Amino acid sequence: MRRALQSPGLNRSHLLQAFGRISRPATSNSATPPPDVMRSATADLADKFLPDPVDMVTERKVSILEPIFRDYGGHKRFKGQAATVKCFENNPLVREALGEDGKGQILIVDGGGSKRCALLGDNIAEMGYKNGWS
Numbered sequence: 001m002r003r004a005l006q007s008p009g010l011n012r013s014h015l016l017q018a019f020g021r022i023s024r025p026a027t028s029n030s031a032t033p034p035p036d037v038m039r040s041a042t043a044d045l046a047d048k049f050l051p052d053p054v055d056m057v058t059e060r061k062v063s064i065l066e067p068i069f070r071d072y073g074g075h076k077r078f079k080g081q082a083a084t085v086k087c088f089e090n091n092p093l094v095r096e097a098l099g100e101d102g103k104g105q106i107l108i109v110d111g112g113g114s115k116r117c118a119l120l121g122d123n124i125a126e127m128g129y130k131n132g133w134s
Helices: 012-018 042-049 054-059 092-099 122-130
Strands: 082-086 106-108
Touching: 082 092, 092 106, 092 122
Parallel strands: 082 106
Antiparallel strands: none
């Protein structure tokens, strides 16, 4: 499974914290991010956590995720280390990932933008829940 933000030299903890993926280590039970993160725009967060000139940041291949995500677990806020699965109209990798011990991680599913089929249904979601995925 590929991890999100694999660029060397980036402080993963600060980036993920800044962009709402991790607010504290996964062992904490508080899902409320710090107030300044909740109200910050992407540009403000990038300025705070990526103070290098734009050309240096671009060389690191930093990606900003579009705000297209939905919460399917009934929680508006959640946290954990992000893990990414890339699959197009085929979900065995999603099933495999959620079959592992999640340890509070968040699974990001990159379905290539397709809306022709579901990649996560109730059975696979339940498996992820039982295996400790956030």
